[in-house]
Amino acid sequence: MWEKAIVIGGGFAGKLAAKALSSYFQQVNILEADREYKDPVPRKRIPQSYQPHVLLKSGEEAIEKLFPQFTVELLEKGSIGSNFTRDLKWHHFDFWKDRFKGDLNMVQQSRPMLEWQLQKRIDKVSNITIRYETMVNQLIINRKENKILGVRIKSFKTGMEEELYADLVVDASGFGSKSIDWLKAYGLEVKEEKVWIQLFYATRLYRLKKQERLDWTNLLISPSFPENHNGAFIQTIEENRFSVTISGYANESAPQTNEEFIAYAQSLPVPDLINFLYKAEPISDIKIHKIPYQVRRRFDLAKQIPEGFLVIGDAHCRFDPLFGQGISVAALEALELQSFLQQTTRLDTGFTRRFHKKIAKLIATPWDMAITEAFRHPNIKGKNSILLQFKLWYTKRVYQASAHDPFIYTRLARVMNLIRTPLHLFHPKVVIPIVFGWKKKV
Structure with a gap:
């Protein structure tokens, strides 16, 4: 085992990466800017906590390999089991999908519940520690050997700054990652591929006014560019609640009031969302989140990335969240990290470059799926071919x-x-x- 690894960020990608590292390092330190949380509630520094999150089957299977019996625990705590092709009522390109029991059985829940259950499993891993209210300000690199040495940090609690040293540093700090700026300070350039989608999604929690059996678990009305620009998603979550989300691209206005939310539902090509809203009552405010662009950071193409510095999750590639790919890709990346460590004996013989190239292949398919759909929109520009x-x-x-x-x-x-x-x-x-x-x- 190596001595110490540092993970920047304690979200999904950070927790999953830490678990992958824990079998190969004596000590794994997660550095998290947010405060410690002790309940399954939305986190202050993660505004998307209020929005629905989908765990794709590939992501579920990857997490299960990292944390055996995790799916069982989710169901015991109130997660909803569903069959993808039977329990999803889906309207897209003028048609409703015929529904039948298929081979993809899923689990679903709110993001706070999913992350809370993951946190409880992390707490049981003896060599993983989390330092909350800690911000990473800079990488420490040995330029002569082109090797990561650690990070410079600042504590929000004390205001004190210090240097932490490690054999491996993983940036899992999300979309707001400073990795490119940190590397630029050392004269290293990383290219970005961006697709400006100017997406909003607005979510509100509901309960049915009276007990009523619905013939679906989830309802999806997909945008069908260019004819229909708007979409909606109802996800059943724990405690008999429904997460209702509406979305729009290319700088459309997000609904701020109940009247605007209702009007948006009425504008959809089918009446199913508005019919549901008449049967339900809101139990939360409208929470709006905006995504200006999808971005893929090409660490796989960059030259001279320091050995022992890896970037995963949204810090590496942020997808259109309406495709629900982010958590699952992060889980697959963590599993890949575990596999890489199992097969290597040294961290300074091209390990970093090989890992980033492998991750780039993993990212390529979901990235292409998401941006291809975006380019259907008449106001989202891409290279025509x-x-x-x-x-x-x-x-x-x-x-x-x-x-x-x-x-x-x-x-x-x-x-x-x-x-x-x-x-x-x-x-x-x-x-x-x-x-x-x-x-x-x-």
């Missing part, structure tokens, strides 16, 4: 054909959950009806 036009044409056909074809829908669900690559959608039983024989079913 024949390949992009083919992707837009083919995926729209897949979405439409999957509405009434269980074989295609099952394969689409696996790709969406990052269980399989998009090549899974090029099976002859998908390609032939889409290219040659598929017709819209009214």
Whole structure:
């Protein structure tokens, strides 16, 4: 075992990375800027805590490998079990999906509950410690050997600054990561790929006014660019609550009042959201969160990243949150980190570069899925190409054909959950009806 590892950030990516590191380092220190929290409530420094979070099947399986029996614990604490193709009522590109019991059984809950359960498991790992109210201000790098030495930190409690040394530093500090600036201070450049989506999503919690059995667990009305720019999602969460989210792209105005929230629901192409709101009563304020752009930071292409400095989670790549990919990709990255450490004996022989290249391959598929859909919007600009036009044409056909074809829908669900690559959608039983024989079913 190496002596010490530092993880910057105590969110999902940080906790999962710390668990992966704990088997290979005598001591793992998580440095968290937020205050310690002792209840499953939204966190001050994470404004998206109020918004719905989806744990894709791939992410669930990755977390289960890091924390065995984690899914069982979630269900025992009140998480909701659902079957993707049976319990999701989904409207997209003019069609409702036919529903049936498929092979993807999921668990769902609020973000605070999910993170709280993860925190409880972290607390049981004896060699992981968390320093709260601690901000990292700078990396400490040995330029001669091009190797990370540690970080300079400041305590919000005392105002004191100090240096912490470690064999490995992992930046899991999220979208607001300062990694690029820290590296730039040493003359190292990291390129960014950005897609400006100017997304808002507004969420409010509801309860049904009276006990009523719904025929769905989740309701999704997807944007269908360019015809319909707006979307909505109802997610059943613990304690008989419903998280209701509406969204808009390209600088559309977010609803600030109950009247605006209702008006937005009425503007959707189907009445299911407004019908639900008439049956329910709000139990929270409207919480709005805005995402100016998706960004992929190309640490895999950067030269001379110091050995022993890794970047994961939203600090490496932030996706459009409406695709629900962030937590699951972070879990897959943590699992990959564990695998890398299991197979290496030294941290200074190209380990950092190999890891970032592997992570780049892992990120590539969900990144491409998210940005391709964004480019359907007439006001979201991207590099036009024949390949992009083919992707837009083919995926729209897949979405439409999957509405009434269980074989295609099952394969689409696996790709969406990052269980399989998009090549899974090029099976002859998908390609032939889409290219040659598929017709819209009214």
